[in-house]
Amino acid sequence: MIPVLHARRVSIRFGGLAALTDFELAIAPGELVGLIGPNGAGKTTAFNVLTGIYRPTAGEVAISGHVVNGERPSRIAARGLARTFQNIRLFKELTVFDNVRIACHQRVRSGWIRSLLRTPFALREEDEIGRRAREFLERLDLWERRDELARNLPYGEQRRLEIARALATQPRCLLLDEPAAGMNGTEKMQLMELIRKIRDDLGLAILLIEHDMRLVMGICERVLVLDHGKPIAEGTPEEVRCDPRVIEAYLGSQATAARTPPSQEVGA
Amino acid sequence: MNARVLQGWAWMLLGLLLVGIASAVLPSPSESYPMYVVGLAGINVILAVSLHIVNGLTGQFSLGHAGFMAVGGYTAALFGTKVIAEYKLMYISEPVSDTILFFVATLLGGVAAGIAGLFVGLPSLRLRGDYLAIVTLGFAEIIRVTIENVEVLGAATGLVGIPPLTNLFWIFFWASATLLYAKRLQECTHGRALLAIREDEIAAEAMGVDTTGYKVRAFVASSFFAGVAGALLGYYLTILTPKDFTFLKSVEVVVMVVLGGMGSASGAILAAVLLTVLPEALRPLREHTGVDLRMVIYASLLLLMMLLRPRGFLGRREIWTMLRRRRETEPEVAP
Numbered sequence: 184m185i186p187v188l189h190a191r192r193v194s195i196r197f198g199g200l201a202a203l204t205d206f207e208l209a210i211a212p213g214e215l216v217g218l219i220g221p222n223g224a225g226k227t228t229a230f231n232v233l234t235g236i237y238r239p240t241a242g243e244v245a246i247s248g249h250v251v252n253g254e255r256p257s258r259i260a261a262r263g264l265a266r267t268f269q270n271i272r273l274f275k276e277l278t279v280f281d282n283v284r285i286a287c288h289q290r291v292r293s294g295w296i297r298s299l300l301r302t303p304f305a306l307r308e309e310d311e312i313g314r315r316a317r318e319f320l321e322r323l324d325l326w327e328r329r330d331e332l333a334r335n336l337p338y339g340e341q342r343r344l345e346i347a348r349a350l351a352t353q354p355r356c357l358l359l360d361e362p363a364a365g366m367n368g369t370e371k372m373q374l375m376e377l378i379r380k381i382r383d384d385l386g387l388a389i390l391l392i393e394h395d396m397r398l399v400m401g402i403c404e405r406v407l408v409l410d411h412g413k414p415i416a417e418g419t420p421e422e423v424r425c426d427p428r429v430i431e432a433y434l435g436s437q438a439t440a441a442r443t444p445p446s447q448e449v450g451a
Numbered sequence: 452m453n454a455r456v457l458q459g460w461a462w463m464l465l466g467l468l469l470v471g472i473a474s475a476v477l478p479s480p481s482e483s484y485p486m487y488v489v490g491l492a493g494i495n496v497i498l499a500v501s502l503h504i505v506n507g508l509t510g511q512f513s514l515g516h517a518g519f520m521a522v523g524g525y526t527a528a529l530f531g532t533k534v535i536a537e538y539k540l541m542y543i544s545e546p547v548s549d550t551i552l553f554f555v556a557t558l559l560g561g562v563a564a565g566i567a568g569l570f571v572g573l574p575s576l577r578l579r580g581d582y583l584a585i586v587t588l589g590f591a592e593i594i595r596v597t598i599e600n601v602e603v604l605g606a607a608t609g610l611v612g613i614p615p616l617t618n619l620f621w622i623f624f625w626a627s628a629t630l631l632y633a634k635r636l637q638e639c640t641h642g643r644a645l646l647a648i649r650e651d652e653i654a655a656e657a658m659g660v661d662t663t664g665y666k667v668r669a670f671v672a673s674s675f676f677a678g679v680a681g682a683l684l685g686y687y688l689t690i691l692t693p694k695d696f697t698f699l700k701s702v703e704v705v706v707m708v709v710l711g712g713m714g715s716a717s718g719a720i721l722a723a724v725l726l727t728v729l730p731e732a733l734r735p736l737r738e739h740t741g742v743d744l745r746m747v748i749y750a751s752l753l754l755l756m757m758l759l760r761p762r763g764f765l766g767r768r769e770i771w772t773m774l775r776r777r778r779e780t781e782p783e784v785a786p
Contacts, residue, residue, distance in 0.1 A: 234657060255663075257657075257659050257662070258661075260658060260659035261659050265657075273651075284640070285658055288643065298636075298640065298641050308640070
């Protein structure tokens with residue numbers, strides 16, 4: 184099966200800094216994969232390369248078999264890759280509804296002229312956008328909040344709105360950059376349940392960055408570990424948890440001797 | 452056909468009819484000074500609303516509006532002195548021929564300015580904020596200095612002999628067209644894409660909005676209407692000089708957009724009318740006191756606004772949405 188997202192030996196350098204070296208990743212349709220690693224390991228950089236914000240210095244990224252190196256982020260989004268941002272990037276001064284409607288824009292077929300003339304076709308499309316936006320807002324339990332400005336939402340709802348907005352682009356693969364950051368334990372558990380449910384309902388592949396190891400281990404079928412821009416381990420959560428290189432990356436070399444699983448240390 | 456579509460066109464026809472009646476009933480600007488000021492205000496409305504498309508909706512800071520206005524104004528004026536003054540369309544009376552050719556002239560002015568917008572926009576819209584402001588400012592100055600040195604365009608003394616064909620009807624017509632364009636744009640999906648660019652370019656791009664393409668389109672549309680305004684101004688004053696298109700003119704339009712509220716077309720209209728009428732209304736003050744206090748009052752007003760209402764008259768609200776909302780909430784209040 185062709186992977187929805189395939190990165191082959193992707194590297195990126197900023198001047199003398201190798202932010203990402205030989206990054207390898209293949210996500211099958213419907214798979215839920217975790218990307219973990221200590222702070223500064225290059226996880227967000229990997230996201231930025233995959234979504235076209237940075238251009239890789241070497242290697243190639245393919246979406247459903249199409250190589251997308253050097254394409255604009257908007258083209259890559261149109262090919263079916265959507266993302267959320269670690270530091271929330273909502274359209275703050277717009278309403279919740281508009282935030283999601285904008286994400287439906289790329290599937291629109293009426294051009295400026297038809298939209299400005301308000302032809303029946305353009306109006307139908309406008310209705311269709313509204314319907315689809317409503318569908319995703321309801322899925323993330325935000326429909327009641329549709330007329331609020333995005334900046335006035337509480338933090339947890341802003342995170343959910345980011346996911347709703349990304350889903351509205353109708354992706355084949357969704358990249359979530361620390362979706363549970365700043366949430367408390369219960370909220371995190373609810374969110375992870377929601378993410379799993381979205382994956383099951385919509386059948387899309389999800390790549391997830393998360394710091395909380397218990398959550399990653401609980402939800403992901405496969406985990407990829409990055410350290411200093413290099414992939415150091417890959418496998419099921421259990422395999423990765425016991426991998427000495429992973430323990431070393433998280434806790435330093437002395438901990439390797441003590442054989443402390445990172446889940447207990449970091450997740451506590 | 453869809454009822455909403457028909458309703459939209461009906462409103463437009465009604466508006467056009469009202470504009471026609473108003474311009475037929477009101478005295479002509481060449482005879483009445485207040486009407487002359489109304490005409491100027493109308494031209495400024497076109498400028499402010501067109502800049503609103505780039506500045507308020509797309510969030511790009513352009514300081515070159517006078518430049519696009521000059522391109523449109525001189526293109527149309529040249530057409531006026533070389534073609535309209537010399538030739539006529541066959542088989543139709545002179546006033547009709549002049550009107551048709553005048554309409555062509557305003558379109559030509561708009562298209563010329565739009566092309567200029569495309570050429571300035573394509574390379575420079577990758578720039579952000581202050582850098583874009585500097586490039587557009589530079590462009591406007593290049594245009595002005597070029598005109599000052601080209602003999603055919605009247606050089607520094609100005610291009611004279613433009614037929615006086617701008618009347619209130621055409622000013623109202625183009626002001627309504629500009630407003631209609633801006634209103635429909637900001638209410639459709641393409642307008643929302645522009646708003647997304649204003650709010651967060653990186654997120655807009657990640658959600659599939661081709662940010663460069665959209666910025667260029669907004670820029671071209673805005674330049675088109677600025678060019679039309681320039682064309683109307685030429686045929687209104689019957690003379691164009693490079694002094695009409697200095698940096699200060701660009702700033703004046705920016706002030707209108709900011710004062711009205713960035714992101715509000717109706718705010719831009721209010722501010723454009725106020726800032727045109729106010730200096731004229733303050734004229735008698737000078738006769739009474741013997742001191743020219745106009746600029747002092749004008750500047751204090753701007754300062755006061757920025758202190759009391761830093762987001763402009765209307766912020767990001769529009770008059771029509773405020774009215775619509777009131778209409779929608781009223782039945783709920785009544786039992």
